[in-house]
Structures are given as structure tokens and as C-alpha cells.
Amino acid sequence: MNVKKYVKQITGAVLAAVLCASLCACANDHDSRQGSAAADETTSAQTVKASTEHRKLIIDTDTGADDASALILAAKQKNVEILGVTVLAGNVDLEQGTKNALAALETAGSDAPVYKGSSKTFKGVEKTVFSAFGSDGMGDAGLVNPKRQAEKGDAVDFIINTVKNDPGEVEIVVLGPATNIAQAIQKAPDDMKKVKRIWSMGSAGLGPGNASPVAEFNVYSDADAYKIMLDSGLPVTVAGLDVCDGEAQWTDAQFEQLEALNGTGKFVAKSFEKIREFYKKNGSETVMNCDSLAMMCVLYPDFVKSTINTHASCITEEGETYSQVIFYKEGFTYDLVKNDFDHNTVLITRVDKSVYFNTYLDAVR
Secondary structure (H helix, E strand, C coil), rough: CCCCHHHHHHHHHHHHHHEEEHHHHHHCHHHHHHHHHHCCCCCCCCCCCCCCCEEEEEEEECCCCHHHHHHHHCCCCCEEEEEEEEEEEEEEECCHHHHHHHHHHHHHHCCCEEEEEECCCCCCCEEECCCCCCCCCCCCCCCCCCCCCCCCCEEEHHHHHHHHHHCEEEEEECCCCHHHHHHHHHHHHHHHHCCCCCEECCCCCCCCCCCCCCHHHHHCCHHHHHHHHHCCCCCCECCCCCCCCCCCEECHHHHHHHHHHHHHHHHHHHHHHHHHHHHHCCCCCCCCCCCHHHHHHHHHHHHHHEEEEEEEECCCCCCCCCCCCCEEEEECCHHHHHCCCCCCCEEEEEEHHHHHHHHHHHCCC
């Protein structure tokens, strides 16, 4: 089966799968969380502090509302230097995603350069974009009116040259499909070895998927690219869907707090309006925001509570397990499968979900 055709066939299933993953995650704790969120309005909230270490980031994004909120989180950190934002098609098409990135950065007061990347998969198939965040990926709330334009250079070349010119210092945060990263690795493998670390919001972690029962949206959008990134031997840290469910999901009361805070908070809250409507129609009052959670893992060391060293393998063969990422745990003895790989992928297995929203609120404040 052609991959493009396969993606189109499952588009309807994606909607249901996203919903099911979120509903299952929040069903047991939603009522208690609504109460605690209301209490937070009158009591000082528990938060974690960001790292004070100077960080140099490239942020690679298919900018929907969740990506935009992550860009804003990074831009609000005094110790973070956003060297550039590279965009590709995923949640929305390339042009819209570029505008969304520019709008988010401007809202956060950042003039970081933005570069256009790929509108196709690693194998050259035009991407079928999918967004539950509205037609513009930002809630259809009239938020996307950037004053700046993207740079003239190509995203892949920017990634390569930036890593090459500052060896061992540049970290790449991948919030969408890994197409731009895979192309950079293919084009200049030696230069890309100079990257300090790649951080990915991708895979289902050790839990269920949202694009299929075993696959996550970003990986599913270009499994070949994700495999190239994992197989490159570069140091990769992954935050999967399983660390952004349950108590990490944002409630109505929390969105109200965010919207009332200031202009930046209102921008973020408004951008989530369409996906909140979508979830409400299907019986859920809470919403996942995995991209900002992944960014928090990058910037707030105490937020991450446990990790495991793994060898990560991405399935690219067509079929029911297409784009599943399998994690072989270092030091674990399997009955029938050898585990003698290079364990170069760190999987985040637990974060402090209870402080996620309030820490984000403090950053925007």
C-alpha cells in the first residue's frame, strides 16, 4: 500500500484515536483536578524552576497551537538563546505553519529567525496535513498576523550550518515530524555529529498511540525520517504521549487562568479553542499539550523524574504496526531477543505532572 494512500485512509481514525487516548487518560481524575485547579486561584501554586545554564536551541516545528505554546515557553526563558525556528508541514501546511511560528514568537517578544523546511515526507510524498486545532492550526481565532517574514535560507541548510559552526553546543528540539532533521543527517552526517542533543516529542513512549493504537502522530507523519534520526547514533531524548496524559492535561479552569493572565496567556488560550470544542463534543473537558510538556523537559531539569536508556527502533513497514517505536531497555534481559544494541536514546518515563500547568503559567507571567 502506498504510504500517502495509507495516511489518507486513516485520517478519520486519527480523530477518534486522539480522542480515545485523551479520554482514557483523564477519565479517572478529571473531577478532582477541576477542584484543585479552582483552589490554585487562591493559593500559591507549586512549580519547578528552569535551568540557569545558557542553552542554545534550534526548534523544529509543524506549528499548531501546541507547538506555538512551546515556542512561547522557550522564548520566555532568560537563559535560552533560540538560534532559529525551522518549520515543516504536519499539523498545517508549510506556509501556515511558518506564519504561526512567526506569530507565536512575536507574541512572546522574540525576534528569532524562522526558516521554511519540507512540505513533503523524507521519501518525497506530499504530506497530508491534519489539525484538530482549526483550519489555521491556531483555533481560527484571528491570532495569526505576523509582521515579520521567514528568512530566505533553507531550514535544512540552517540546521547543518548552525550545528557545524558551534560544535557541541546546539540542541535541537523536534516538536513535529522529523523530516527536516533526517534530511540534515542525510546531507551532512559528519556535521550533524556535532549536535549536543536532539529532543523529540514523538512516539507513544510506553503507552498507547493516537494516530493508531501503537503509533503517535509526529512519527506516523514520516516514519522513515524518524527512523533515520533514531538510527543516526546521535544522542536523542524522547518524550512520548504517555508522559503528557492524566494530570498533565489542561482543564477549563486552567485555560481561564491563562486567558486572564496577560496578552501572551490569552494568545495561548485562544489558540486552543477549536481543539477544546472538539474534545467537549466527544465528552472530555481536558486537553493534552504534549509539545509544551516536552519543552519543559528540555528547560526544567527537576520536572523530569525518571528516564531509561534504550535502543529505539521505528517500524517503517506498512501494516498495523507502521510507525510504532519500540524501546529496548538497557540492562534488561529478554527471553528470545538479544539486547546488544547501542542504547543511545533516552526515554523520559515520568515527569511531575502536578506542577506542569502552574510552571507554564509562571513562565508566561
